[in-house]
Amino acid sequence: MLNFNYDKEDRINESVIDSLFLDNKKFGTPNLFSQDLTNLIFLQKNKTGQDILYIIEGILKTIENITNENDGTYALELIHYILKLLVNRYNKNDIGRTDYELYKIVAYSANTCDFLFKKYHLVKKINWGKGNILGSYSLFLDNDLKSWNDLVENFKKNSYYDLTHLKELVDYAIIFDDGGFPD
Numbered sequence: 001m002l003n004f005n006y007d008k009e010d011r012i013n014e015s016v017i018d019s020l021f022l023d024n025k026k027f028g029t030p031n032l033f034s035q036d037l038t039n040l041i042f043l044q045k046n047k048t049g050q051d052i053l054y055i056i057e058g059i060l061k062t063i064e065n066i067t068n069e070n071d072g073t074y075a076l077e078l079i080h081y082i083l084k085l086l087v088n089r090y091n092k093n094d095i096g097r098t099d100y101e102l103y104k105i106v107a108y109s110a111n112t113c114d115f116l117f118k119k120y121h122l123v124k125k126i127n128w129g130k131g132n133i134l135g136s137y138s139l140f141l142d143n144d145l146k147s148w149n150d151l152v153e154n155f156k157k158n159s160y161y162d163l164t165h166l167k168e169l170v171d172y173a174i175i176f177d178d179g180g181f182p183d
Helices: 010-026 030-041 057-066 073-090 099-120 133-141 145-157 166-173
Strands: 042-047 050-055
Touching (some): 010 057, 030 042, 030 073, 042 099, 057 073, 057 099, 073 099, 073 133, 099 133, 099 145, 099 166, 133 145, 133 166
């Protein structure tokens, strides 16, 4: 379905995500939903022996459009899994992605999910748990400036991937502290 550029319609995207969510729930694997959602958005396609990261931006846009002050389920699932990838990479575990791919995945996910966190976390109707991707990762790293700087330098080198909110969200992330979320 998504291979034919149907990812432009929120209604179809939401149906695909809902179906994935319900399948994981039905088969007793709800903890795999965040991984499945991430793999749906960030596809690795092999072309002539090279893995190419393909990002289905329409799904991210749908997550942004359907998240509101009362429901952030899909954004929270994405945050959860992206943080897991970052922590696993930091601990030198193989995550099946190159650093370049991981940084790009983080950039696109943060541009959507961290923006939603910033927009809705003060409403307090959604339990945002540990917060957003960049802020939580910054706190996790504590004083490891090299890992944080590597991520931010990659964003800068790639002109923040021309993503609308990313630069602002990097600045926002560094004001997280052990006391909690900013604002």
